[in-house]
Structures are given as structure tokens and as C-alpha cells.
Amino acid sequence: MLPDQNLVPPHLQAVQQRRIERITKSINAVKERLTTEINYWENQAEKLKLEERAGKPNTRLNYDNARRRVDELKGRLFKRLEELEQERHLSPKPPMVVGGTLIVPGGLLQRLLGNPQVNTVINTREKERVEKLAIEAVMAVERKQGFESRDVSANRCGYDIESRIPDTGELHFIVVKGRVRGASTVTITKNQIITALNKPNDFILALVEVPESTQLSNNNCTVRYIYRRFPRHSGFAVTSMNFGWQQLWNLGKEM
Template identity: 45%
Template sequence: DLKAQEVAGSRTRISWVKAAQRAEQLTARLKIRMKELEQKRCLTALAPKLVGKAVVVPAGLLSQLQGEKETPGTFARDTKQVEQLAMQAVLAAERAAGYVTRDVSADKCGYDIESRHPRTGRLRFIEVKGRSKGATTVTVTKNEILTGLNKPQDYFLALVEVDGTDTEITYLPSPFTQEPDFAATSVNYSIKELMSRCETAFETAD
């Protein structure tokens, strides 16, 4: 053993005194752990004790009960009716201006409408964003932003304010100035700021 080796004059990695102390410590820890495990085997579940309760009320319902006016959402893209009204309004406006339109919203190509000039064949790429009246922000996906940056001269963001069945379209050419962060999947823009830096443009195909 270590003690005998030290007495014989051999060099050891650890003294026999320290080795004995370490062994005693490990033995003591093992006994404590075994005792804890034995105690856990004897545990029994008791009946739950109620210490409190709460009622969860949706914020919208609470506002209605308090007589507060509901604030419009920042962007109404999750409302199918608003989406449809916005798309219909822009398609009708483009056709009335003489363009030949194609709805590509299902293709997820970074815009919703291809609008072609009947004589020159030049395409306008239009991303449609429907929003409730009074909304202050609009959400744009990373793909839509990158597409707009790749086609700055032909890309338009069409903001459609929807109030019931009434719609008002604002065209924003070249609406984006920089790429989103690498990890971003979408960006919220202030509608006021977007409109302040973009000139409203709408050309007919005459």
C-alpha cells in the first residue's frame, strides 16, 4: 500500500495520509447519498393544497367591458377579409390604369402582383399590405425586403387602408433602404416614416 511504499523510500503520486482522508470523505458522502435515496423510497404523495386562484380575462374583452375603444392592430394581414379587400383594390386600380395584372401572392416570391405594361412589357412588382384604419405600423417579411432591394426601380409597396368595405391605396416606390438583420424574419416599419421618405407614385399605362 501507499504507507508501505513511503516507508520503503518510494515516491508516490499522493501521500498515504491524504489518500486515507480522501477515502474517508468519499465513504461519508456515499453513506449520506444512500440514506437520501432510502428516504426518497418512502415518500408518498399528499393531496394538493390550494394556495390561490386567478381568473384570466382577454385584454380585448376587458377593454370592451370597461367601455374603452378598441385600438386597431398594427397590421391586418391576419384578417382574410382585409387581405382580400386590399388585393382586390390594387388589382382593380392597376387594371383601370391599363396594366395587365397577375396575382402571384400564393407563390411567395416577394411580392403579390405582377403588373405588365401592355405595350412595353415592363413589369411592376407590387407587394400589397392591407391594414386597418388607424394602424401605425406595417410588417414586411425578409423575403419581401430583399426582393424590393433587388428590383428598386420596379418594386412598389401598396399600402391599403381598409375601413369597412372602403379602401384607400398609397403606392410607395423603392420603399426599403437596407437589408434586415441576418437573423430577422420580418421587420415592423412605421407607416408614417415610410410615407415620409417615399414619393407616392402611380402611372397609367397610356
């Protein structure tokens, strides 16, 4: 079946149904209004005719005017009903394309333009996978040190990992930022900034560099920790802050 055979019939049916409803209302309204006027002038003509037979003067002229008015109204009624009946009939034409939209993925466009940062652009699924690998890599570092750590990233409490030192019971609150190698920026949220400011001695910013590969594993991730070094919060209206990845990376201690 051709495209117009799929598109035209449903559209025609919808338009025709709306038009028939409108035309039916118009026909009823026209009939009611003009028929009322016709009946009025026919009654007037009959009265004038009776007055003329009774010998009342000047009635002939008024009678003729009344009859002309009746004929005029009947003509208007016939013409208007004929026009409305013609409007019932629709003749569909094949659809015409009047415009189009070309959707180009942003990553492809940037790559075609030669943007050097295209290699750092990853889709949502890849981003989630990188973040998961980053948390797993940090958990492995904590376990290697003998600490008891658990993933609390789903709680959105201002940090991603809560790590406990068994001997002292001391807790470390770790924010994990995983990026594919070559990333330019990293974003720290308001909750994470507040956690860093409220717990400066227990807060750790863990940076995880993940290789750009289809076979990602936490075994080949590089982890660096930043201890007790964090810029002051810029104000309560700030929802997040962006930092240069390489600058933070240079501040970190490799684990």
C-alpha cells in the same frame, strides 16, 4: 344528473382497476414469500421433533423456536393479506374544486384598460378579409392604368401582385400591405425586403388604408404607392422589419 355523478364513476372505475391489479400482484408475492418460509420452518420443526424423540440433546429448545417462528410467519401472512383485502375497497368522495382559471380576451382587457390602440385589433378572419380587400383595391388600380395584373400572394414569392405593362412587357412586383385606418405599424418580411433590393426599379410597396366598418369594400379603400424607396436589409438573420405606418404612408403617392 349532478356533475359529481358524471365525474366520479369513471374516475373511480379507473383508479379501482389500477389498484386491484397492484393489490393482486402484492397478494401473490406475499403468499409466495411467506408460504415458502412457513413451509421451511415447519419442516425444520418436524426434523427437530424427530431428533427429540430419538434422544438427541438440546433439540427441545430448537423445536420450540422453530414452532414460534412458524406461528409468527402465519400471523404476518394473515395480517398482511387482511390489509391488502381492505385496500381493495374504495369509498369515493364528491369532487372538490381546488382552483379555477378565468380567461379574458386580450382585446376586451385592453379596451377596459382604455388602451387607444384597441380599435386596431382585429381577429384572424377580419385580418384575412382586410388583406383580401387590399389586394383587390391594388388590382383595381393596376387595371385602371391598363396593366395586366395577377394575384400571386399564395406563392410566397416575395411579392403579392405581378403587374405587366402590355406595351413594353415590363413587369412590376407589388407588395401589398392593408391596414385598418388607425393602425400603428406594418411588417415587411425578409423575402419582400430581398425582392425590393434585387428589383429596385420594378418594386412597388402598395399601402392600402381600409375603413373600419362591418361593410368593407375595396371601393372605399385608399391606396398609396411607394416607388424605389426602401431601407437596406439589416442582415440575413433578420426575418422581418417593422415600420411606422404613418411614416410610410406619408412617403406614398396616392393612386
